[in-house]
Structure formats: structure tokens, C-alpha cells
Amino acid sequence: MADRSDAPCIVWFRDDLRLSDHSALHAAAATGRPVICLYVLDETSRRTGARPIGGAARWWLAQSLRALEKRMGDAGVPLVLRNGNAAAIIPELARASGARDVFWNRIAQAPHQAAEDDIATALRERGVHGQTFAGDLLATPDSVRTKEGRGLRVFTPFWRRIQALGAPPDPLPSPRRLRAGPDVASDTIESLCLEPTRPDWAGGLRETWTPGESAAQKRLKDFLNAHLAGYAHDRDRPDRDGTSGLSPHLRFGEISPRQIWHATHFAAAERPALAADADKFLSELGWRDFCRHLLFDVPDLATRNLQPSFDGFSWRHDDEALKAWQRGQTGYPIVDAGMRQLWHTGVMHNRVRMVVASFLVKHLLIDWRAGEQWFWDTLVDADAGNNPANWQWVAGCGADAAPYFRVFNPVLQGEKFDPDGAYVSRWVGELAQLPKKLIHQPWEATPLELASAGVTLGKTYPHPIIDHRKGRERALKAYEKVRGG
């Protein structure tokens, strides 16, 4: 066993699967002592309320761990994997390895915080020092409060407050040198059973994504070079490559918000004409913080209406309609394109997320939680804050909610944001031959037009499962009851 002055440090990795700008790793490396890098897949902690991650995110996690393992291997340090209860594993590993210190980056979510507190206590009882760092957000929830001490519920004042805090700390470099600790047994990534086997539905994910820190950095760089110009407009166009695509990387902390913040400011300083685009992009990072702060204040955000007046809302129970939505068989091309993109790639364009969510909640009158859960299971970027907060926003029961009368028209949205039908053609191939004037509303086509495009409604592509006008009117009627709390 190492003597006390050279005792190893444990760095506990969680939603921060990177080496750069990693406060805990940086601090551990700075001690000059050996470092044990640990990741614990903890699916035992439901008692704390931590939400088990969904299927697509599990796939991403496996790839991200592989990438991290590789990077660490290059730095001469193994990644130690364990499957089980972190509150038991970490103190035990400290004992077995003779570690005197455990470093980790906090996760500003109540259930994680509770687990961290348990672990810190268990360590203290064994004479092990726990050192923690903030950094999964631009600002900690306690740094943005109203005078009454509450979290802000409106984005604009929230974002102004964040901006008033000034620049977040400069990102830290990757540690220059890491000393490997004593040999410690590790599980394998395969043994964590994170990836699908039979059937292997991850083909589309593999085609679409390269998880890991290096890929995240490259994506940020490419985005700033090629797509920041025009971002404010192009971000709304699912038929263009106008978004950063950083969300899953952010979800697993392969890149940090402050790295993105500083890189974007640097890019905008070099090219002042991009100031407005940069502001828009950074405000999206602000939305991530906003949703996480909200989650911090409301741990059951994914299950409870933020506005209690919605508690008595009579959602429709319609499994058939829910299935049609999930499978991209609603008969509305933009909705179906989005749902199929999600199933294939693990993401959906932001604009289309709003359209499909509005369709489920308003046209079909299905409980937003059913949609939120589906997204949670199928999105590689499923975020504990963003996902429920935005579903509640669309449903009208959230913070700073969309007005109840805002019902997206799937035909207009398609025509406006996918004017050539390129997005629909890509994901709903059976409609690709339709002229672009009809591709967002195939039911308006003449029999000849349908025939020459090879479309048979009700056979090769479904009839709309609900008429837009009727659905809209039904939704407005149902929402009338909730109005006024």
C-alpha cells in the first residue's frame, strides 16, 4: 500500500466524460499523486429519485465510455468501471486502494445531490476527504434567485441575470501528466449491458454519431466555422445543417458549457458580424441552464404539472394514436418525418420537436408525460431538465408556458420550415416523389398526382389520423376548462 503522502486520489466521473475542463480531474492531477479514474453505472439508486437513463442514451453512454477509456489509455491511466451502488462502491474502493481523497464534479440535481451527500458522509466516516466542484452549468442554481429566494420562472429575466454574472471561469486544459494508481479491478463496458443486442436497433445511431470528447470538440469547431453565420435563421430549418448538434455531447459532459461559451465568444470577437448569431446560440445554452435550474427547484418536473390547474385535465387515453405517433404513422408528413428521424438517429430537429409535441398534446390530447417518456427513451440527448421542461412548455402547463391557443399547424410548419420538402423526402421516403406543393398535405393531391408519385393513401402512407381543424377546435375547447386556474 502506498504511504500516506503518495496515497492515490480517486476521480469519480459521471456526466462529465472528458479530460479537458474537468475541475475534479484537474485538481487531482495537481496533487501530483497517482490517480484512479472511476465510473460507476449506478442503477440501484432509485430510492434517491435519480431517473434511469433511456435506451438511446444508454447506447451513447457505452460509446462515450469507450472514447474516454481510449483517451485515458493514451494518457497512461486506466478507466475503472463498476456496476452497482456508488454509495457502497466508492468508499470501498477508497479503502482497498488506500486513497485519501475523492474528487468529483457535482451534478446540480436534487437526487444526485442527495447521493453525493451520502457518499461524502460515508467517506468522512472513513477519514477520506471528498472534494467537489461545480461546472455542469453556466451558473449554479443558488447564484440566480429572486429577492424572495426563488428560482426564476421566466427565461428573459433569467438570461439577463446569467449574463450579468459575466464570463464563466476560463476552461481548464486537460491535465498535462497523470500518474496511474495501483491496479484496480474493473468491469468491462460490455458487462454493463448498455447496448442493444437482439434486436440491434443502434445501426442508425452508429451511422449518425461519433460520441466522445474529441468528436465533441471537432463538432464545436466545425459549427463555429461553418454554421454560426446564419445560425439565428438556419437553426429553424430541419432541411439544413444549421444547428450545432452538440446536445448529446453536452448531455454526457463530453464538452462543457463554459468551453462552448468561451469558444463562441472568441469566434464572435474575431468576426463581429456574427454577434447576433452568437447571442442566439448562447441563449440556447442559457435555456439548458434555465431548464436545469427549474429541475433543481422541482425535482419531479417530469411527472408533475408545474401549473396545478392542469392536474384535472382529462387527457385522452388512446394507445392506437400514441403508437401511430411513435412510429411516424400519423398521416402528417412533417410529424412523421420527425418521429422517424428520432427513431433512426436518436435526435430530432428542434423545430420539429415542437411540431410533434404540439401534435401529440393538442391534436391528439394525449398526456404530455407519454410524449416526454418516449423522448426520454429514444433521444440520445435526453436531458433531465430540457426534456420535461420543454414538454411542459408545449403542453401549456410549464414555466413561461406557450399560450393555450398556440396550436401548431403541421402543414404550415412544414411549408414554412421545409419549403422544398427535403426533410420529409429524406425521412418519409414513400412521399419523396410528390411535388413539393403537396408533400406536406398529400391528401390534397388528385388521384393522378398520387398515382404518378406512387402513393396510395391508406396503403403506402396513412390518411391523417385526425383532421387539423377538428383537432385544433377540440384542443381549444379542452383547454378552455383549464384557463384561469
Place this chain on the structure above:
DNA sequence: TTTTGAGTTGTTCGA
């Protein structure tokens, strides 16, 4: 304490 101004993302209708 009270007041005031404002609030991500839309649609429809009628002029």
C-alpha cells in the same frame, strides 16, 4: 406593499 410592464418558437380571419 403595490404597481407596472412584459412574456421563445403560432394561427386564423378579415380587410
Place this chain on the structure above:
DNA sequence: GTCGAACAACTCAAA
């Protein structure tokens, strides 16, 4: 085709 108004009332944040 384009434009402005109506769609409502509530809650939030800050003065």
C-alpha cells in the same frame, strides 16, 4: 398575397 388584430388571462420580476 400581405398585414394587423384577436386569440386571454395570468404570473412573474423588479421598481
